[in-house]
Amino acid sequence: MRRSILVLVPVVLLSGMISTSAAASPPLHVRQPWGFSVFDAELTEACGTDVYWEAGGLIDMKVWFDANGDAVREIDTFPTYSVTVLAPATGNSITSPQPAQYIFEYLPGAEIGSYVEITANGLYFKVGGLKSTGHYVMYGHVIDYMEDNIPISVIDGLIWGVPPEPDFTAAICSILNPA
Numbered sequence: 001m002r003r004s005i006l007v008l009v010p011v012v013l014l015s016g017m018i019s020t021s022a023a024a025s026p027p028l029h030v031r032q033p034w035g036f037s038v039f040d041a042e043l044t045e046a047c048g049t050d051v052y053w054e055a056g057g058l059i060d061m062k063v064w065f066d067a068n069g070d071a072v073r074e075i076d077t078f079p080t081y082s083v084t085v086l087a088p089a090t091g092n093s094i095t096s097p098q099p100a101q102y103i104f105e106y107l108p109g110a111e112i113g114s115y116v117e118i119t120a121n122g123l124y125f126k127v128g129g130l131k132s133t134g135h136y137v138m139y140g141h142v143i144d145y146m147e148d149n150i151p152i153s154v155i156d157g158l159i160w161g162v163p164p165e166p167d168f169t170a171a172i173c174s175i176l177n178p179a
Contacts, residue, residue, distance in 0.1 A: 027062045028148055034059040047173035049087045055098065057081035063150050071110040071151050076102045083125055087176035094175050096126045110151040116140050118155060127171045136161035
């Protein structure tokens with residue numbers, strides 16, 4: 001089973017984009033705690049025990065807006081962010097730092113349901129000798145807004161990545177449920 005950590009880990013991301021008209025305006029800078037927890041049905045089936053992803057830490061967001069007040073670009077960095085994969089029934093977990101950067105580009109704009117292209121650079125997940133690091137381009141869509149009209153997006157898929165992601169399934173399952 002091939003798993004995409006890039007698609008799993010940042011299940012919900014804060015996001016935005018830039019246009020040339022927004023370049024003259026200073027960006028909004030927000031630094032705040034951000035996190036989530038989500039059940040993973042595919043890893044649960046593969047590992048034979050309930051598996052959850054939890055992520056949290058500080059997120060630094062720089063958001064540029066156009067003349068209408070719509071977000072046109074966002075750059076997110078995660079200086080203290082980490083990701084944990086856990087199996088409550090076994091008490092086992094894996095924690096990995098995630099000092100990555102995400103750049104969001106909205107085409108044609110940051111409206112609910114609109115397309116977003118996300119460029120990611122950095123470390124996303126590591127376990128044992130496997131790690132997901134590099135440069136990836138993904139696509140998604142806007143699902144909501146947070147305070148200050150900052151869009152919230154989900155990642156729908158991977159366009160391309162360098163290097164290709166390793167398959168973490170066996171390594172994760174051997175730690176979470178070492179039967």
